[in-house]
Amino acid sequence: MTDPAAAPGTLAQQAYGALKSRILEGGFAPEDMLTERGLAAASGVSRTPLRAAISRLEAEGVIARLPGGALMIRPVTAETLLEIVQTRRLLEAAAAARAAERIAAGAPLPATLEASRDTMRAYAEGRDTAFDTFWADDDAFHAAVAETAGLQLLPELLAQMRAEARRCTITRAHDRFAEQAAEHLAVIEAIAAGRPDAARAAMEAHLESVRARFLGWLGRP
The missing domain is CATH 1.20.120.530 (GntR ligand-binding domain-like)
Known part of the structure; x- marks a missing residue:
């Protein structure tokens, strides 16, 4: 039987919550440059749920994806x-x-x-x-x-x-x-x-x- 906690949707939600909490708590400075690989290594989350979390934060305007694939924390003016x-x-x-x-x-x-x-x-x-x-x-x-x-x-x-x-x-x-x-x-x-x-x-x-x-x-x- 598949563990519900390991379901992709659940992992993506966990990755989203952890990443957003870190941003809100000042763990990343505005305009910090990040990569999917670095975030995956730091969080211990695989790339698939991490990408889903990043996509959600992009839609919220919290993270921007730059040419070349780099990620940036959007500053609040x-x-x-x-x-x-x-x-x-x-x-x-x-x-x-x-x-x-x-x-x-x-x-x-x-x-x-x-x-x-x-x-x-x-x-x-x-x-x-x-x-x-x-x-x-x-x-x-x-x-x-x-x-x-x-x-x-x-x-x-x-x-x-x-x-x-x-x-x-x-x-x-x-x-x-x-x-x-x-x-x-x-x-x-x-x-x-x-x-x-x-x-x-x-x-x-x-x-x-x-x-x-x-x-x-x-x-x-």
Whole structure:
């Protein structure tokens, strides 16, 4: 009997996940030149599933194939990063307001948002952590707001945009998170109180602060 874990589709999925995680975590620098042979040797994956993973990352715009077959990690430009923030501001401010409306109408506060509130309180009080740990907790916060709003498509859209932003090297320049956590708490408290206008304003203020931080990092010598 064939082992399901060894099926080509499964191996390709594993190769895709491992390669994308390495890119998102800064394992490759933007514009790094790579080869299929080198990636296969480093990952221990055969060329067939690796090619399937690379093709998927090419379709996502994460990797580019150059003349001659070399591969390059596509950089995320500052312009793209700022466009992502602006798009998220429009979508997530509306989601925060909708979430507060649902709470005001009697919906319970989801456990995911309660858990995020506890996590963000700890960061606001000075908890220190690595970038990737905070990023995961940041993911959880934004997903919890979308869940509270009862939106099904938004979490996937946010995941795509945040994954793209995460590849931009300047996003990794920050390692103190109390300010961001306090902004998250303002959103959560407004939602929990059932105040749509306040929730919208708090999310808009948070993403405007994100934009300002990016611009500040870009302006550093």
